Amino acid sequence: MSDPTAPADTTAELLAAARALDAADPLRAHLDAFVEAPGVQAYLDGNSLGRPLAVVPERLAAFVREDWGTRLIRSWDEQWMDLPERLGDRIAEVALGAAAGQTIVADSTSVVLYKLIRAGAAAAGEGRTEIVIEEGNFPTDRFIAAGVAAELGMELVWVQPDPVHGVTVDDLAPVLSQRTALVVLSHVDYRSGALADMAAITAQVHEAGGLILWDLCHSAGSVPVRLDDSGADLAVGCTYKYLNGGPGSPAFAYVRRDLQPHIRQPIQGWWSAADIFAMGPQYAPTPGIRQLLSGTPPVTSMLAMQAMLDLIAEAGIEAVRTKSVSLTDFAVRAADELLVPLGVRLLSPRDSALRGGHVTIGHPDFQAVTQELWGEGVIPDFRFPDGIRLGLSPLSTSHEETLLGVIAVRDALTH
Numbered sequence: 500m501s502d503p504t505a506p507a508d509t510t511a512e513l514l515a516a517a518r519a520l521d522a523a524d525p526l527r528a529h530l531d532a533f534v535e536a537p538g539v540q541a542y543l544d545g546n547s548l549g550r551p552l553a554v555v556p557e558r559l560a561a562f563v564r565e566d567w568g569t570r571l572i573r574s575w576d577e578q579w580m581d582l583p584e585r586l587g588d589r590i591a592e593v594a595l596g597a598a599a600g601q602t603i604v605a606d607s608t609s610v611v612l613y614k615l616i617r618a619g620a621a622a623a624g625e626g627r628t629e630i631v632i633e634e635g636n637f638p639t640d641r642f643i644a645a646g647v648a649a650e651l652g653m654e655l656v657w658v659q660p661d662p663v664h665g666v667t668v669d670d671l672a673p674v675l676s677q678r679t680a681l682v683v684l685s686h687v688d689y690r691s692g693a694l695a696d697m698a699a700i701t702a703q704v705h706e707a708g709g710l711i712l713w714d715l716c717h718s719a720g721s722v723p724v725r726l727d728d729s730g731a732d733l734a735v736g737c738t739y740k741y742l743n744g745g746p747g748s749p750a751f752a753y754v755r756r757d758l759q760p761h762i763r764q765p766i767q768g769w770w771s772a773a774d775i776f777a778m779g780p781q782y783a784p785t786p787g788i789r790q791l792l793s794g795t796p797p798v799t800s801m802l803a804m805q806a807m808l809d810l811i812a813e814a815g816i817e818a819v820r821t822k823s824v825s826l827t828d829f830a831v832r833a834a835d836e837l838l839v840p841l842g843v844r845l846l847s848p849r850d851s852a853l854r855g856g857h858v859t860i861g862h863p864d865f866q867a868v869t870q871e872l873w874g875e876g877v878i879p880d881f882r883f884p885d886g887i888r889l890g891l892s893p894l895s896t897s898h899e900e901t902l903l904g905v906i907a908v909r910d911a912l913t914h
């Protein structure tokens with residue numbers, strides 16, 4: 500190979516295409532709704548940590564001034580007490596396809612996973628002793644499932660899906676049986692971006708008599724989720740990724756309404772007691788989704804996401820998905836033209852119908868490349884062993900920014 504770089508006119512054509520797509524993007528006005536980050540050329544990690552909206556600094560200041568600072572403890576009674584449910588219902592309405600009364604904002608994703616995996620596994624019928632989880636699931640999901648299995652004397656059963664195309668009905672068929680208690684899967688794979696068929700897999704797990712828990716960390720806010728329609732039992736999801744709640748903002752938990760009376764979560768703190776102020780000798784859980792709470796909710800960490808939920812509601816989750824597909828399709832096209840000739844592999848599904856909001860590409864030099872890019876203000880995510888994840892948060896990312904990132908990768912591989 501004499502000159503591994505693509506001809507200049509390919510880059511020029513891609514740039515013209517990116518600008519045309521941006522000009523035609525009905526959501527382009529929202530790109531200006533986020534806090535500016537001086538020196539950042541391309542932020543391609545909005546699926547790890549979403550950008551703050553520009554209204555957030557004033558909202559936080561107003562909260563301190565007009566609420567916490569002056570209403571003081573009276574604000575618990577007046578507006579904070581039911582914030583976990585109100586915010587849960589809002590997320591459900593805007594992004595999850597779930598009716599009210601089934602979603603609550605509680606603790607970190609890991610802690611919510613523990614509560615729901617424990618509750619779901621324990622609620623399974625007689626003789627159901629297996630928790631099914633995929634090998635490629637996010638570490639915290641696997642670690643917590645292993646911990647619960649040990650705690651309950653259950654067995655972990657591993658599914659080994661194709662690492663690019665993710666888990667399918669065919670992968671699950673051989674492992675489901677009358678021993679299956681709970682299946683724990685990610686809706687969008689955190690590495691490949693593969694989008695699982697929630698309706699088909701949920702039906703399959705129910706057919707086998709088990710319960711299913713969907714991890715929505717990489718779908719909530721970018722892929723329309725249809726929890727109620729698909730009959731999902733349990734779900735959990737991050738709010739600091741596509742819901743832009745800020746570092747460490749608390750996760751949401753979903754429990755299907757008719758399952759709520761049959762589960763019991765293990766961290767039975769006073770906030771989930773039937774009468775929180777009774778201070779009685781014995782614990783009795785409150786009915787409904789509020790039973791998922793444990794201790795005092797992190798009110799301050801629940802503020803920033805409210806602005807993003809308003810923005811997603813204004814744009815509409817279907818329009819957000821359309822933009823997301825356009826961005827990921829364009830990233831795949833740019834990678835095909837500029838990076839594949841350099842030995843880069845596509846590690847995400849090529850068909851957008853089978854893909855969530857990010858695109859992953861692979862090359863043995865990507866760890867070093869990522870470090871170099873961060874130094875230049877181009878910020879993707881590195882995923883072991885050799886993947887670069889281009890996280891394209893639909894409302895805050897343009898096609899041109901996406902292309903800048905791909906060009907930066909090309910340049911880093913060729914100099």
Ligand SMILES: *Cc1c(COP(=O)(O)O)cnc(C)c1O
Pocket residue numbers: 607608609610637639640685689714716717737
């Ligand atoms: C981001 C992510 C988490 C994060 O869990 P935390 O408790 O918030 O650190 C868990 N699971 C999946 C699938 C994720 O993508």
